[in-house]
Amino acid sequence: EAGVVQSPRYKIIEKKQPVAFWCNPISGHNTLYWYLQNLGQGPELLIRYENEEAVDDSQLPKDRFSAERLKGVDSTLKIQPAELGDSAVYLCASSLQGISYEQYFGPGTRLTVT
């Protein structure tokens, strides 16, 4: 069974440029999560989807971050414009319906903003 796929694995951009990350969850997983992980810290939730609906986006900085999950499968996270402080690893995870099921994480996208 294929795991959670993320691309790109690495991205280097200049500040004020836009950037997008893509995630393909495990087949059949209705719940999708985007996390941000700063160096030396645990992941922090940005947004959670149940099918196509964003059910928890309270920690998503909506002035520059946006996300979508069309057709309840793949998802894209966008930052526009990027700032130096956005340098981090962006992780996507999926699970069966609901928060209590185990989450499967992708390898993450390491973003460097210069």
Added chain:
Amino acid sequence: DAKTTQPNSMESNEEEPVHLPCNHSTISGTDYIHWYRQLPSQGPEYVIHGLTSNVNNRMASLAIAEDRKSSTLILHRATLRDAAVYYCILVSGSARQLTFGSGTQLTVLP
């Protein structure tokens, strides 16, 4: 959300058992105890979870104190590939997110 407390780091020798502690004194009756680990340059990986009784799976065992205010993740025979950050997380039925702390960095010595 209820908080967990873990040591910042631990060391173990290869092929010996490892006991990773977690304190969660404010746990509520409906909170599950989940453990994840994160190997270098990878996303976190689910290890095990439990509610009240001790749990075993192919990766590890979870021992939960009778009062549920602490738990211990047990790796029965550490290998070099077990070197990772281990996170203890409380998950309630009404949880909106997995709240990761800073975890325990496990170093396995050959």
